[in-house]
Amino acid sequence: MRPQSEFEQDIAQLIVESLNLEDISAADIDPDEALFGEGLGLDSIDALELALAITQKYAVQLKADDANVQEVFGSLSSLSAYVAENAP
């Protein structure tokens, strides 16, 4: 796996903390691997919880209609890029 960028490390930490994934290490999340379904196996409850955590920390409201949500939540890398682009 390619190394996480600094911002990806922050988002990985947020994922682990907000979703109670204490049993996996933030550093072990592959930036290009799927977060949902296979990969980390997250579901829609996680998507919602993660969206709230992102709003609280980065003031970015996730919306289904201004981007393909499945794509945004596709991987650590795509999620980090979306948050970075949309942060005020």
Added chain:
Amino acid sequence: MKNSYPLTTRKLGDIIAHAGGAEISVARFLGQAKTIADELPRHTYVVNLAASRYEFLLGLCAAIIAGQCTLLPPNRQQQTLQQLRENYADCYLFGETDVEGIAGFYADPEHYASAAAAVDVPVIPRHQLCAIAFTSGSTGASTPHPKYWDTIHVGAQANARLLGLSDAKPANMLATVPPQHMWGLEMSILLPLFANIAVSHETPLFPQDIRDALAALPEPRILVSSPVHLDAFLRADIEATRISRVLSATAPLSAELARQIETRFGATVTEIFGCSEAGSLAARSTASETLWRISDVFDLQVHDDRINVLAPHLPERVVLHDRIEMVGERQFRWLGRDQDMINIAGKRGSLAHLNHKLTQIPGVVDGVIFLPAEDSKRLAGLVVAPGIEPSAILEKLKEAVEPAFLPRPFYSVPMLPRQETGKLARKMVLELFASLGSKANDDAEPADNES
């Protein structure tokens, strides 16, 4: 008793849906449903995977008109669809392209949108099998629950009475729960056929999307949701919009959350108690009431610790996995679930079964999966498996159980706090679990080095 009932009791001029920025009248909707019914592949079973709630409504009603039975799988995962194909070989998908070797049928909106408005309402034989709902056991294998037209017809009108929507003024509904799930089906698909409700085609999940979809509807507005979605909607710092009614089910709603929603949105919050086998059984105003009012078509009989649900429109009696105390004839107090039964993300399972699957994994010496608190969204787990990473055990467990039941967090421990009798006290498990959680951030594998 009549041998058939109309597909809808609404007037042809009523509005039944908001789709693509337009108000859809019952006459227009029925015209479209009839057009689609004529074109459906001639099969017995259809899996309705339509993404738009209005398309789902069209697909369901077109199938009923064509005499086909709609299958309502708990999810659209590959495994689930494969299982459906094995059990219902003669099925096709509505609203989807071919998946897993199952043929897809897509109704083209360009085509059905121009259908002539209907001038009459189709009449459906009361014994026609219209849908099959499934409850997912913890194995991932599911139990079918047939829904005949009289069950649907009588049940939906009972729901309208239970919620005080029978003769109510027109209202506009938004649902955050999928139409394929029994709760979403009863409220957002079946209720609009029998009560003065126009439903939005959207199924928003994120708070900002819910807010926008609500704002797009005229008042009065009804929001159909679940405690998980409502909690997120409330916590999100977004501009409030006025909602008249909030209907919640799928998991227990706290009185505190109910009160906060009422204050913030000016809404009346009604919580519904039900199950996939019987539908909505009872309701209460959770902000101010603790007792549940039983829907007028049901009788609840308590025998020892078993609760039987009886109703003329149900094909057979239903056994509830809950403990209740009757208060008078038509109300009850909910005491809790059967200790063994859990409900995560709208899916039911047995802890005993999950624990059995966990301890069967090679290398696992002991282990326990449990619900940390009554209102936890997730299960947690402790495992004794020297030399094996918890993640590797989860991989194995994933093959045997429904993904929503995978424990999180899942810690490896040297041993479980079993008593001499071998009994595992919940209190001891929770204490051990709490002691691990606090160290989790300091140590990537918190339990492996414990002595």
